[in-house]
Amino acid sequence: MQQSFDLFFASSNRHKYQEAKKILDSFGIKLGFFKFDLEEIQSNSLKNIASKKAKDAFSKCKKPVIIEDDGLFINSLDGFPGPYSSYVFKTIGNTGILNLLKNNRKAKFVSIISYCDKKILQSFDAKLDGTISHLQKGKGWGYDPIFIPKNTRKTFAEMNNKNELSHRYKALKKFSNWYLHRQEYNDQ
Ligand code: IMP
Numbered sequence: 001m002q003q004s005f006d007l008f009f010a011s012s013n014r015h016k017y018q019e020a021k022k023i024l025d026s027f028g029i030k031l032g033f034f035k036f037d038l039e040e041i042q043s044n045s046l047k048n049i050a051s052k053k054a055k056d057a058f059s060k061c062k063k064p065v066i067i068e069d070d071g072l073f074i075n076s077l078d079g080f081p082g083p084y085s086s087y088v089f090k091t092i093g094n095t096g097i098l099n100l101l102k103n104n105r106k107a108k109f110v111s112i113i114s115y116c117d118k119k120i121l122q123s124f125d126a127k128l129d130g131t132i133s134h135l136q137k138g139k140g141w142g143y144d145p146i147f148i149p150k151n152t153r154k155t156f157a158e159m160n161n162k163n164e165l166s167h168r169y170k171a172l173k174k175f176s177n178w179y180l181h182r183q184e185y186n187d188q
Contacts, residue, residue: 004030005030005031005032006030006031006064007029007031007032007064007065007066007179008034008057008061008063008064008065008066009021009031009034009065009066009067009068010034010036010038010057010061010066010067011033011034011035011036011038012035012036012037012038014033014035015141016070016168017031017033019162019163019166020066020068020168020172021033023163023168023169023172023173024172024176027172027176027180029176029179031066034061034063036057036060036061038053038056038057039053040053040086046069046082046083046110046112046125047123047125049083049112050067050068050069050114051121051123053067053069053114054116054121054123055116055121057116058116058117058118063117064115064116064117065116065117066114066115066116066175067113067114067116068111068112068113068168068171069111069112069114070085070109070110070111070167071083071084071085071109071110072085072107072109072143072147073107073108073109073110074097074101074106074107074132075104075106075107076101076102076105077100077101081097085143089142089143094136094145094146095136097132097143097146098133098134098135098136098146101132105131105132105133105134106129106131107129107130107131107132107147108127108129109128109130109143109166110125110126110127110167111126111127111166111167111170111171112124112125112171113171113174113175115175115179120182122178124171124172124174124175124178125171126167126170126173126174127167127170128149128150128165128166128167128170129149129150130148130149130152131147131150132146132147132148133145133147133148136155137154137155137158138154138155138156138157138158138159139157140155140156140157140158143156144156144157144162149165149166
């Protein structure tokens with residue numbers, strides 16, 4: 001039987017979709033997967049990258065769609081890798097990041113969710129402060145084994161409640177709040 005979805009998540013990253021689906025389920029929104037390799041423009045602004053991806057995704061999917069763009073910003077590296085997080089993960093990876101760091105290990109994860117339909121393009125951002133661990137810990141995807149959220153001692157990869165506190169959760173919560181009440185916002 002075909003499932004009906006409220007909107008689609010366009011990405012080539014199934015991990016992101018699975019987390020987003022669980023989070024939006026908890027807000028009563030049914031999220032489908034539109035597996036798609038989105039072209040990423042080079043820009044210092046995650047928001048510009050995300051808006052462009054959302055427009056592209058809508059032009060292909062033709063249904064209301066969200067995309068997510070993330071960045072890991074490390075204080076002692078002046079915010080690097082930031083908008084280049086995906087490239088840096090593919091090249092030097094977690095081992096390379098750990099080799100670059102000394103005492104100051106403060107970092108933040110930023111998530112931008114961009115929604116696009118035939119009338120609206122809207123973005124929602126959130127950040128989560130934390131630190132970079134000294135060693136990789138736990139089994140997880142991306143930077144999960146090296147990112148320790150503030151006020152916890154475990155990396156994302158070691159936690160069983162990542163989806164209740166992550167950058168993704170915080171941005172999707174803002175998005176859901178708008179999405180579920182968008183008619184009221186439009187009427188104002
Ligand atoms: P992008 O949004 O796919 O460009 O993500 C940038 C980089 O951050 C990619 O290498 C992702 O794998 C990584 N990333 C994004 N979100 C997370 C997360 O929740 N945990 C671990 N890595 C992440």
